[in-house]
Amino acid sequence: MSATAALPRQNRAVTFWQSTNGKKVVMAVTGAMMFLFVIGHLLGNLQVFEGPEKINAYAHFLHTIGEVLWLVRITLIVAIVLHITATVQLALRSKQARPVGYSRKEAINSSYASRTMYWSGPIVLAFIIFHLLQFTAGYIHPEAQFIEGDVYHNLVSGFQVWWVSAWYIFAITLLGFHLRHGLWSMFQSVGLAHPRHTLALKNAAFLIATLIVLGYISIPISILLGIVK
Amino acid sequence: MTLDAKIPSGPIELAWDKARFDMKLVNPANKRKHSLIVVGSGLAGGAAAASLGELGYNVKCFCFQDSPRRAHSIAAQGGINAAKNYPNDGESIYRLFYDTVKGGDFRAREANVYRLAQISVHIIDQCVAQGVPFAREYGGTLTNRSFGGAQVSRTFYARGQTGQQLLLGAYQALERQVRAGTVTMIPRTEMLDLIVIDGQARGIVARNLVTGELSVHIADAVILATGGYGNVYYLSTNAKGSNVTASWRAYKRGALFANPCFTQIHPTCIPVSGDYQSKLTLMSESLRNDGRIWVPKMKGDQRSPDQIPEDERDYYLERRYPSFGNLVPRDVASRNAKAVCDEGRGVGKSGLGVYLDFFDAIARVGEKTIRERYGNLFDMYQRITDEDPYKVPMRIYPAIHYTMGGLWVDYQLQSTIPGLFVLGEANFSDHGANRLGASALMQGLSDGYFVIPYTVGNYLATNKFKKVDASHSEVQSVVAAVQQTTDKLLSIRGKRTVDSFHRELGKIVWDYCGMARTAQGLETAIGKIRALREEFWQNVTVPGSGDDLNQSLEKAGRVADFFELAELMCIDARERNESCGGHFREEYQTPDGEAQRDDERYSYVAAWGYRGPGNTPELTKEPLEFNYVHPSQRSYK
Amino acid sequence: MKLTLKIWRQKTHKDKGAFVSYTVDHVDPEMSMLECLDVLNETLTERGEEPVAFEHDCREGICGSCGFMINGVAHGPERATTVCQLTMRHFNDGQELVLEPWRAKAFPAIKDLVVDRRSFDRIIESGGYISVSTGQAPDGNTILVGKETADQAMDAAACIGCGACVAACPNAAAALFTGAKIAHLSILPQGKPERDRRALHMVAQMNAELFGNCTNIGECTGVCPKEIPLEVIATMNRDYLRASWKKREDLEATIPPATEWSANRT
Structure with missing residues (x-):
């Protein structure tokens, strides 16, 4: 028996967030925001190929527009928090949706990238934290001095350490997978x-993800090969 | 006993209008006080439950499947007829009526068929409004095709899944009423008996198939829409669960069973491939629109079809029936296929098959067009047989498909038990001795959407209902009887499985009461059926218990009823000393092998009444009058 | 040929289940998977054991009753094929087949390979229809539907409700099922008037049923016997997104999921 009862009027945003579909929309929108950052950041970084003056000037320029920079940073942090919150909540829900697992389960139609989002995401997150500590805050800077304001120097000396570059290339590749799906x-x-x-x-999606990966990893590779010194 | 079909007087065109006007109406405020039971959730049952719910009645709808959407109406492929005359090719209500009466070999009731043709046009409108995605022209209008031998294009379709789409339309309408609270849907529950109190049908006893609990449901009227009994043959195109139990229990409680021997053999099914075969797969009859049917001229020709030159092929339908060719009605096509196979000219491993060849059609209209028309059917054929019908001709053979017989009903679709209404394939009324293609969907929906909402109201408005509950002594005795049967089946613990009995029963009925019958064969069959039934009750084994999901127990109860039905079918077939439609008695044929009707002696509906175990059933005849379509020898030459 | 069937046996939803291995000799390549189980069940019954319970009805791939996992794939290795139409010629002599029921919180176990899929009915019940009562329809040709639109609606409407999409989804999501019905009805002009309401209610019910969420990976469409396209999910998302931010009336409460089977419901 299912007589129809009206629900008390609820806040639209709350209802939307509570539905799985709403959370996925949030993930899509926050994902798109982060994607835009990834593009912007890449364009900035590629200036390393134009020499120290260019990229250091660019970094200096970013610091002169402090309010805007912080606005972008806060937006990105909110996006990341929402993206992760939604993911965690949905993942927990999915786990509950199948309390007894299969003894055997084959994937027949999905891409490797799509099935590994739960792995690629957290690893990329760990990388971002490391990356910020290294290049923005300067806490981690193996083998060389971190010079505030000299982005070019920090970059080149940082990536000359093989494992920093390896970790970078690995994480960026995973980011590529994450973006591909x-x-x-x-x-x-x-x-x-x-x-x-x-x-x-x-x-x-495949093409853009590939270009992004190639763009980013071209920097450590060039440094390791000595093309950029 | 005399049967009053309650056909309205006056001209047939106005009969339904008159009947509707004469009916008493139930006050809208009182409708929810009336409870109704609908058994079955297919096109007829689902449509009935939805429509009655919309009117405000308090409806309970039962199905044995896990969801009402599984009902076997879903498997109908080809289409649904309607006298819309959109193609401007000469169709009219009168022509659909005429074709149906003639196609039924003059064994249907004229007034019912006329009403069916009238209502047909509303069905399409209703289904379109529900969102059924019928095939469309580029301009957005509905497309029609010619189907099953009709000379006008009156068939509406949704790819090869018309039944599915119509059923989903009814199912969705039903679920809407479930949401509105007017219909309670009770799935996985099988009706096992009918409760009749003071001569009125007042409820059912049903078994929950998951928990095994028996439950009593009381109502003011009971509507059976439980489909046909083709599974008596074991191998048929019916779903594995299709059964006669609900109808049969109603028969044993006093409803008459009409024309049980009228069964339809569908000419285009995939042939049997082995002993393990559990069911036969139908290939839509629409294939005959473009496919040409042939067998080799030579007996026992083992060559592959592409090795047999044109002049060594016998396109036997085109040869014998030049004007209809491959589009002769189902009974004619089936009988001819059997005849050529009996001559030893059948194809395939078993020799029980004929070719359905698309070579010429592909050459004429191209493979792309053929793929558009029949793509999903070809895919299905290939999935099952591993042969590509675009390259190799299909092999087909007739199989049991539909049963025209069923519980006797009057014009109001009421059985001989007041308050028991029977809809769709479960009743006998509209198709006579042979059903035309694309007419089953039409009848199911007509009964469910447009007939029963009126007639059941009339019954409710003109009768009084005493308060009855589960403690009533009659109810208790019905429950006890059901429990006893269940306990008995579980206690035999013999040596043979239910399926082995069913298979053997099916073979007997197919051999002696299938495509061709003789008085002597039917006599033999009756003896064999009785002996096998006796063995069944001594030697069947039903493992498991009665208090959880027990599929063997479900089957056992259904097969027990099939045994009794099979005997009645043979008795009916033996009684009818003529050939008509799907009933072909070898003794009664024209010199060139066509069915020979005997209108003088057999122009009636044979309605059988139960007279207790072991007693011969009582035959009551409802004479058929043909005031509009005058009986003639069907000729498709 | 000869096959080993490793089948999940579970007497009722309360019992703990386990795999049991059976050998079936004389498997004919022309048999369907279900006929192979029939043969096994005949043997079990003759031995006085309970046969394997599995759901089936039409056995021609349209009713949606049948379905289980074969070696980790819903409906087995053939694309666009339900287990009733899956012939044994796709397997090799001596192979072991692991048969497991659909597993999802929203599909509680009933027995062996049979599960309870009433959650699907409740999703339809919550709005998967066009609200038109019998007798209200205008003539069929007054509603023009272009051929391409009709074809697109038909692609979505072909869903048989078997549950393979949920079974194959790593998140046990019902997005393909729900999306198929929403797409079928919202593509057609007849379904437009209550498009927003339908999306809101069906999605709310889907979420109330403890299905997981869609991660757009597409396993569902890979096992779907009717090859329902993944884009129906996008249609659902679009309709839901649109409806969510439009001014609207109050929603109706979702239907409480029922998991018990009680006979004496009134």
Whole structure:
């Protein structure tokens, strides 16, 4: 017997956040924000190839617009917190949704990238923390002196340490995997998918993720090879 | 006993209007005080429960499956007829009526068929409004095709899944009423007996298939929409769960069973491949629109089909029936396939098969068009047989598909027990001795959406209902009887499985009461059925208990009823000394092998009444009058 | 050929289940998976043991009753095929097949390979329909639906409700099932008027049923016997997103999930 009872009026945002679909939208939107940062950051970093003056000037410029920089930083932190909160809540829910697991389970249709989001995400997060401590705060700086303001020096001396570069390349590759699924998935989550575009979107996601990975890892590789000194 | 079909007087075109006007109405405020039971959730049952819920009645709907969406109506492939005349090709209500009466070989009741044709146009509208994705033209209008030998295009379809889409429409309407609180859906629950108190059907006893509990449900009227009994043959195109139990228990409580021997053999099924075979898969009849049926001219020709040159092939339907060719009605197509196989010209390992060849059609319209029309059917065929029908002709053979017989009902769809209504395939009324393609969906929905909401109201408004509850002595005795049968089945613990009995029973009925019957064969069959039934009650084994999910027990109860039904089918077939529609008695055929009807002696509905175990059932005849479509020899030549 | 079937046996939902291995000799390559189980069950019954309970009805791939995991894949190795139409020619002589029921919180176990999928009915009940009562319909051709629109709706409407999508999803999500119905009805002009309400209610019910969340990975569509496209989930998300932020009336409460099977419901 299911007589229909009306729910008390609820705050739209609360209801939305409470639904799995709403959380996925939040993940998509926050993911998109972080993706934009990843692009911006890459464009900034690639200036390393144009010599110390250029990139140091760029870094200096960023510091002169302090309020904007902090606005971006806070937005990114909020995005990260929301992205992670939603993920953790959804993951816990999924775990409850199948209390008895299969003795055997094969994946037949999903990409490796999509199945490893739960791994690639936390590792990339750990990397970001390390990365901030190394290049922004300067707490970790093996083998060389951290010079506040001399981004070029910090970069080159940092990446000349082989394991820093290796860790960097590894994490960026995982970020690429994360983006390869995430970039397509965000369209699906906000409902902007259509059979006609799916293949194009998936290919675009793959292409963009690959370009981002290549762009980022070109820096440590160039430094290790001595192209950038 | 005399049977009053309650056909309204006056011209047939106005009969349904008149009947509706004559019916008493239930005050809207009183509707929710009336409780109704609907057994079955297919097109007829689902549509009935939804429509009655919409009117405000207090409805309980039962199905034995886990969800109402599983009902076997879902498997209908080809389409649904309606006298819309959208293609402007000469269709009319009168023509659909005429074709149905003629196609049924003049053994259906004219007034019912006329009403069916009238209502057909509303069904399409209703289903479109529900969101059934019928096939469309580029301009957005509904598409029609010609189907099963009709010379007009009156069939609406949704790919090869018309039954599924119509059923989902009814299921969704039903779920909407469940949400609204007017219908309570009770799945995984099987009706095991009917409660009749003071001559009125007042409820059912049902068994919960998960817990084994028996429960009593009391109502003011009971509506059976429990489908056909084709599974008496074991191998049929019916779902494995389809059964006669609900109808049969109603029969044993006093409802008459009409024309049980009228069973339909569908000509285009995938042939049997081995002893383990559990069911037969239908390939939609629409395939005959483009496929050509043939066998080799030579007996025992073992060559592969592409090695047999054109002039050594016998396109026997085109040869014998030049005007209808491959589109002759189902009974004719099936009988001819059997005949050529009996001559030893059948194809495939078993020799029980004929070719359905698309080579010419592909050459004519291209593989792409054929794929659009039949793609999913071809895929299904390939999945099952591992042969590619775009390259190798399909092999098909007839199989039991539909049963025209069923519980006797009057024009109001009420059985001989007041308050017991029977809808869809479970009743006998509209298809006579042979059903035309794409008419079953039409009848189920017509009964459920548009007939029963009126007629059940009339019954409720014109009768008084005493208060009855589960403690009533009659209710208690019905519950006890059901419990006893269950206990008995569990206690035999013999040596043979239920399926082995069912298989053997099916073979007897198929051999003697299948596509061709003789008086002597039917006599033999009756003896064999009785002997086997006796063995069943001595030697069947039903493992497990009665208080959890026990699929063997479910099957055992159904097979026990099939035994009794099989005997009645043979008795009915033996009684009917003529050939008509799906009932072909070898003694009664024209010199060229066509069915020979005997309108003088057999233009009636044979309604059988139960007279206790071991007694011969009593035959009551409802004479059929044909005032509009005059009986003639069906000719498809 | 000869096969070993390692089958999950569980008497009732209260009992603890376990795998039991059976050998089936004389498996014919033309048999369906279910016919192979029939053969096993005949042997078990003759020995006086309880046969393996599995759900099945039409056995032609349309009713959606049947389904279980075969070697970790819902409905087994063939794409677009339910277990009733899966012929044994796809397996090799001597192979071991692990048969396991769908596993999800929202699909409680009943017996052996049979699970309770009433959560799907409740999702439909909460709004998976067009609210039109019998007799209210205009003529079928007054609602024009372009061929492509009709085809797209049909692609989504082909869902048979078997539950393989949930079974295959690592999160046990019902997004493909719910999305298919939402897409079917919201693509068609008939379904537009209550599009927002439908999405809100169906999604709310889906979330009330303890299904997991969709991570867009697509295992569901890979095992779907009707190959329902993943984009139906996007349609659901879009409709839900749109509806959530529009001005709307109060929602109806979700239907409490029932897990018991009581016979004497009134």
